[in-house]
Amino acid sequence: MSAIPGPPGHPLLGVVPAFERDMLGALEESFAAYGDCVAYRFGPGWGGIGFTAVAAYHPDDVARALLDSAVFGRDTVGFTVIRESIGDGLLTLTGETWRRHRRIVQQLFTARRVAGYGALMAAEAERTVAATTGHGDVVDLHDLMQRYTLRVVGRALFGDDIDAVVGELQELVGLLGETSTARRLQLFRLPLSLPTPRNRTLRDVRRRLFAIADAVLDGCAHDADPAAENLLTRLRGARDEDTGAGLSDQEIRDEVLGFLLAGHETTAGALTFTLHELGRRPDIQDRIAAAGPEADALVRASVMEGMRLYPPAHTTERVTLVDTEIAGYPVRAGTQVLISPWVTHRHPAFWPDAHRFDPSRFVGTHERPRYxxxxxxxxxxxxxxxxxxxxEATVVLKALLARFRVDTVGHDMTLTPLLTLRPDGPVNARLTARVPAGVR
Ligand code: HEM
Known part of the structure; x- marks a missing residue:
């Protein structure tokens, strides 16, 4: 494995300081310097302290890492830290228990079921539009989109709004991201039960998150109408087709928390980043506002392109279960493997002029490897x-852009790669009402 090239890093800490400063920048730089397969040393690399992670940036290696589950497993450092904080939902489970949950949960997200949520998404999109006057107000796109996605996932899950907890959830998601990302980079991870300041914060966040999930579920437990059509009633009613078994109350709680977390910050990010870029492209906005099939394709392509440049799930991990190879280099069993959409989405062999926002990359057909x-x-x-x-994303973009012209205020966003990619501060844009046709 020593043959894999990589940044020399700090003599004792390896890449940890560089990752703490700017992880995505460090990944991009090392990809530019060393190519499709890069070794990152965490810690001194001697005395059994720390470990070396290997990144797979080429789409062919990404495909193997994601598809070959006999070679690439999921019990990684990062997912263990997430699991400590948010429990045993689909995102963090592994093995047979994951398979059982997945069989149940995916019944809730079939194309037909998702289409069934269109009306509530449209209603929430209207509400979001109505919240701004259009007199050139400057709004924080991230806050606006977080509120929208939390309300959508809340209503889809529980059939009710979760406005009472939106503020607290927004705060907790930020804290969870900061503390668990810092914990992930620690070389010595003290057990969560030891009362270090960070562990205390993480435990407090965990307690408050579970309290929110319990409170919301309690409210729904007494819901008179078991026939109500929402994710929760479906989750409670769903049975594994193979075994006939359902999920226990605790399993349901962990899944619900997972949906609340995995299901809002990612989409809010995708929307914020896309709108930030569209806010500099009035030409694309005009074509979207014109409505019709071309506009539908373009709005979807804009979201795809927004997620190419700013993938909300910027990096994920696997661990090798057996000795294998990546990009031709031998890699031992037990190695942490980094997969980074952030880097692969900028791979110059597949994305010419990779730093430019250009939705036409996703209009029509293009030759490029799947991964x-x-x-x-x-x-x-x-x-x-x-x-x-x-x-959810296309519905609100169409509604907003039909009504407003969006102008990005300020220059670049600065982003922090926490569990998901988050803007460091407000992402401001000016929203001005479009002049309705015929009114001049
Ligand atoms: C733009 C929005 C979203 C993005 C970019 C995104 C991204 C991802 C990615 C990359 C993974 C796989 C992680 C890995 O393999 O290591 C994942 C898994 C997952 N996502 Fe999303 N997600 C989004 C929205 C949602 C929504 C709306 C929900 C639910 C309401 C959701 C629930 C989940 C769950 C439960 C998993 C775990 C699946 C499993 O391991 O079986 N996500 N997501």
Missing amino acids: AYLPFGGGARACVGMQFALQ
Whole structure:
């Protein structure tokens, strides 16, 4: 494995300081310097302290890492840290228990079911539009989109709005991201039960998140109408087709928390980043506002392109279960493997002029390997909410752009790669009402 090239890093800490400073920048630089397969040393690399992770950036290697589950497993450092914080939902489970949950949960996200949420998404999109006057107000796109996605996932899950907890959830998601990302980069991870300041924060976040899930579920437990059509009643009623078994109350709670977390910050990010870029492209906005099939294709392509440049799930991990190879280099069993859509989405062999926002990359057909683009992962563990997210995103973009012209205020966003990619501060844009046809 020593043959794999990689940045020399700090003598004792390896890449940890560079990752703490700017992880995505460090990944991009090392990809430019060393190519499709890069070794990253965490810690000194001697005395059994720390470990070396290997990145697979080429789409062919990404495909193997995501598709070949006999070679690439999921019990990684990162997922263990997430699991400590948010429990045993679909995102963090492995093995047979994951398979059982997946069989049940995916019944909730079939194309027909997702289409059934169109009306509530449209209603929430209208509400979002109505919240702005259009007199040139400057709004924080991230806040606006987080509220929209939380309300959509809340209503889809529980059939009710979750406005009472939106503010607290927004705060907790930020804290969870910061503390668990820092914990992931620690070389010595003290057990969560030890009362270090960070562990205390993480435990407090965990307690408050579970309290929110319990409170919301309690409210729904007494819901008189078991026939109500929402994700929760379906989750409670769903049975594994193979065994006939359903999920226990605790399993349902962990899944619900997972949906609340995995299901809003990612989509809110995708929308924020897309609108930020569209806010500099009035020409594309005009074509979307014109409505019709071309506009529909373009709005979808804009979201896809937004997620190419700014993939909300910027990096994921696998661990090798057996000795294998990546890009021709031998890699030992037990190695952490980094997969980074952020880097692969900028691979110059597949994305010419990669830093330019250009939705036409996703209009019509283009020759490129399947895993040159992977905002939703792939293989058996691909995002279960993909169709839901895409529909949710296109509905609100169409509604907003039909009514307003969006002008980005300020220059570049600065982003922090926490569990998902988050803007560092407000992402401001000016929303001005479009002049309705015929009114001049
Ligand atoms: C733009 C929005 C979204 C993005 C970019 C996204 C991205 C991803 C990615 C990359 C994975 C796979 C991670 C890996 O393999 O390591 C994943 C898994 C998952 N996502 Fe999403 N997601 C989005 C929206 C949603 C929504 C709306 C939901 C649910 C309401 C959701 C629920 C999940 C769950 C439960 C998993 C775990 C699936 C499994 O391991 O079986 N996601 N997501």
